[in-house]
Amino acid sequence: MKQGRLIVVSAPSGCGKGTILGRVLEDKERFYYSVSCTTRAPRAGEIDGVHYHFLTRERFEALIAEDAFLEHAEYNHNYYGTLRAPIDEHMAAGQDVILEIEVKGASQIRALRPDASLIFIVPPSIDVLRERLINRGTEERDVIEQRVALAAEELQYAPDYDYVVVNDDLDTAIADFCAVVRAVELKNIK
Amino acid sequence: MKQGRLIVVSAPSGCGKGTILGRVLEDKERFYYSVSCTTRAPRAGEIDGVHYHFLTRERFEALIAEDAFLEHAEYNHNYYGTLRAPIDEHMAAGQDVILEIEVKGASQIRALRPDASLIFIVPPSIDVLRERLINRGTEERDVIEQRVALAAEELQYAPDYDYVVVNDDLDTAIADFCAVVRAVELKNIK
Numbered sequence: 001m002k003q004g005r006l007i008v009v010s011a012p013s014g015c016g017k018g019t020i021l022g023r024v025l026e027d028k029e030r031f032y033y034s035v036s037c038t039t040r041a042p043r044a045g046e047i048d049g050v051h052y053h054f055l056t057r058e059r060f061e062a063l064i065a066e067d068a069f070l071e072h073a074e075y076n077h078n079y080y081g082t083l084r085a086p087i088d089e090h091m092a093a094g095q096d097v098i099l100e101i102e103v104k105g106a107s108q109i110r111a112l113r114p115d116a117s118l119i120f121i122v123p124p125s126i127d128v129l130r131e132r133l134i135n136r137g138t139e140e141r142d143v144i145e146q147r148v149a150l151a152a153e154e155l156q157y158a159p160d161y162d163y164v165v166v167n168d169d170l171d172t173a174i175a176d177f178c179a180v181v182r183a184v185e186l187k188n189i190k
Numbered sequence: 191m192k193q194g195r196l197i198v199v200s201a202p203s204g205c206g207k208g209t210i211l212g213r214v215l216e217d218k219e220r221f222y223y224s225v226s227c228t229t230r231a232p233r234a235g236e237i238d239g240v241h242y243h244f245l246t247r248e249r250f251e252a253l254i255a256e257d258a259f260l261e262h263a264e265y266n267h268n269y270y271g272t273l274r275a276p277i278d279e280h281m282a283a284g285q286d287v288i289l290e291i292e293v294k295g296a297s298q299i300r301a302l303r304p305d306a307s308l309i310f311i312v313p314p315s316i317d318v319l320r321e322r323l324i325n326r327g328t329e330e331r332d333v334i335e336q337r338v339a340l341a342a343e344e345l346q347y348a349p350d351y352d353y354v355v356v357n358d359d360l361d362t363a364i365a366d367f368c369a370v371v372r373a374v375e376l377k378n379i380k
Contacts, residue, residue, distance in 0.1 A: 163376045176376055183373030186353045186366055 004032075004091040005184050006113055008099045010106045011121035012151030014133050016167045020121060020177050021100065032090035034099040037063070040078035053083075071101075071108040082109075096185065103157040110160060117184040119177065120161035124168040126152050194222075194281040195374050196303055198289045200296045201311035202341030204323050206357045210311060210367050211290065222280035224289040227253070230268035243273075261291075261298040272299075286375065293347040300350060307374040309367065310351035314358040316342050 011017035025033050037053040039060050048054045055063070060079045063069060072081030082105075087097050099116075101109065109116050123129035129151055133144045158164055163180045167173035201207035215223050227243040229250050238244045245253075250269045253259060262271030272295075277287050289306075291299065299306050313319035319341055323334045348354055353370045357363035 159378060161378060163373060164378060165376055176372060179369040179372035180376055182366060182369035183353060186355055186370055188349060188351060188354060 002094055004093070004095040004097060005187075005189075006087065006091060006097050006099065006109075006116040007181060007184055008101060008106050008109050008116050008118045009121065010101060010103050010118070010154070010157070010161070011167075012123070012129070012154045013147055014129050014136075014151065015121045015123050016170055016173060017100070017121050019170065020165075020167070020174050021098065023174050024177065024181065025098065030096060032086075032095040032097050034082060034087055034097050036101075037069075037072075037081045037083060038078060040076075040080075055079075070112060071105055073105065096181065103154050103160070107157070107160055115189045117163070117180075117187065118161040119163045119165060119180055120158050121165050121167055121173070121177070122155060122158060123151070124166055126155070128168075192284055194283070194285040194287060195377075195379075196277065196281060196287050196289065196299075196306040197371060197374060198291060198296050198299050198306050198308045199311065200291060200293050200308070200344070200347070200351070201357075202313070202319070202344045203337055204319050204326075204341065205311045205313050206360055206363060207290070207311050209360065210355075210357070210364050211288065213364050214367065214371065215288065220286060222276075222285040222287050224272060224277055224287050226291075227259075227262075227271045227273060228268060230266075230270075245269075260302060261295055263295065286371065293344050293350070297347070297350055305379045307353070307370075307377065308351040309353045309355060309370055310348050311355050311357055311363070311367070312345060312348060313341070314356055316345070318358075 009017065009021065025031050035049060035053055037055050037060065039055055039057050042048065042052070042054050046052065057079070060081065064072060068083055068085065069081040070084040070087060072079060082099060082101070087099070090097050099109065106118055110118060123132070126148060130144065130148045133139065133147060165173055165176045165180065199207065199211065215221050225239060225243055227245050227250065229245055229247045232238065232242070232244050236242065247269070250271065254262060258273055258275065259271040260274045260277060262269060272289060272291070277289070280287050289299065296308055300308060313322070316338060320334065320338045323329065323337060355363055355366045355370065
């Protein structure tokens, strides 16, 4: 059986990453979505084992001690981490593992796993992103400006990624993302 | 305007490379097919500027002296070479340049142009290739065995390529080749 590939996906918020990944992940035989671990409390609607593995601090620290994490970090007094074993198991079973992670986590994965392919989903421009967030109408203007500022910062990381998919038209972005994933499957891993 | 990409394609004979490339090259705005130069005489049906640029030995050697070739080599007392200028011009104009070349030429391009993406089209197996050549019925058995032996040798070069497309089913191979080409367009050139 052919070994699956490790595919790391990042995107500033508002770039349609959820929609694009949702489409790709419909093929559950081909892809395995890597669920992160966290010590933060579940939010309304979040399901353990689907959105995150929700762990106690003690359990998380025991896993750190066991070197069970490919990467982990602490934000706002909560741990977040990616378990190593499920990734290797699903890849060995021939599935592509999709790992959704923010830009700094992606840099860590790049260093730890040279076999990983990193895909960055970006808006056509910061102005278009701002316009979309405003049109969505779900957030106050100052929250939108914070998101836009964070996105501008994250976009600086684009050169760290192997492939950049611009989400201008959603259908094109989905097709482009699928093309990159297929190419990654056909790539010689050095 | 976005810079085009340099895409190098190799395949043992009988792998459907001509058919796959023919399909892709229908899009003449997006792609430019790099025409090689040679000092050998045109064969029946070969058109100057389409199949090759047919040059005199004097002209070819003058171009060598001018460093006009990205790569060149001599086989059977004839020169073959790839001009540098048209590649750069068409890439600068935003077109992807498709360069069809055998495995040793591809290795040279790899060293000279780290921005190039190398795609290798291969048969599902040597046995399938032999069967296809036999079924085609255009060649004697000993010629087929020579081709098969050469293909087996060329397949050793697969690890030198960035992407390997297996031509088992032709439509799948065309789709895979197109996915790789699109991914190459979305690739960050380091």
